[in-house]
Amino acid sequence: MFEIRVICDPADADHITEKLAQTFTTGPARQYPNRHNTERTRVYVTAEHRADTEAWPTPDEAYALAPSIISEIGWTASAAADKPFGHALGREFWLRKAAVLDRIALADEDAGIHGDASEAAAKAAQRLMDADNAAAACDPRRYVRQQYAHWAKHQ
Incomplete structure (x- = not known):
C-alpha cells in the first residue's frame, strides 16, 4: 500500500481521483487546501497495485496476426544487421525478437522437445520487460504475448 499526493486545480481533483481509481485500487480521496x-x-489517495484484471492472451490469440516464424527471423536479423554499431535497437526489435523466440519455444514444447528454446525465449522476454521497466511480478513470456497482441492489433 502507498499514498499518492496530488497538488492540482480544485476543478481537476475529481477527474484525477477517478483516473487514479481506474489504475489502482484506491481508498477514499481526501482533499485539503494547499x-x-x-x-x-x-488530494491524498491511499492506493494499492491492482491484481491483473486483464486476462493474458493465449499464444493463439497473441500470435493470430503474426507473420511466419521464418519471416520474423528474417526481420529481426535484418533489423539487427542494419543498425549501425553502438546504436540501440528499439522496442519493436526486442518485442518481435522475444515473440519469435516464444513461438519457437512453444512449438518445441508442444512437440516434447526439451532444448534451449524455452530458456532463450525467457531471456528475450526478460530483456523486453527490462526495456519497458515492467514489473517483474508477472511471467515474462506471458508479458511478451500480451504486448505483442497489443502491438499487432495497432499496426
Whole structure:
C-alpha cells in the first residue's frame, strides 16, 4: 500500500481521483487546501497495485496476426544487421525478437522437445520487460504475448 499526493486545480481533483481509481485500487480521496497557494488543492489517495484484471492472451490469440516464424527471423536479423554499431535497437526489435523466440519455444514444447528454446525465449522476454521497466511480478513470456497482441492489433 502507498499514498499518492496530488497538488492540482480544485476543478481537476475529481477527474484525477477517478483516473487514479481506474489504475489502482484506491481508498477514499481526501482533499485539503494547499498551504502555500490557495488556488490549488491537495488530494491524498491511499492506493494499492491492482491484481491483473486483464486476462493474458493465449499464444493463439497473441500470435493470430503474426507473420511466419521464418519471416520474423528474417526481420529481426535484418533489423539487427542494419543498425549501425553502438546504436540501440528499439522496442519493436526486442518485442518481435522475444515473440519469435516464444513461438519457437512453444512449438518445441508442444512437440516434447526439451532444448534451449524455452530458456532463450525467457531471456528475450526478460530483456523486453527490462526495456519497458515492467514489473517483474508477472511471467515474462506471458508479458511478451500480451504486448505483442497489443502491438499487432495497432499496426
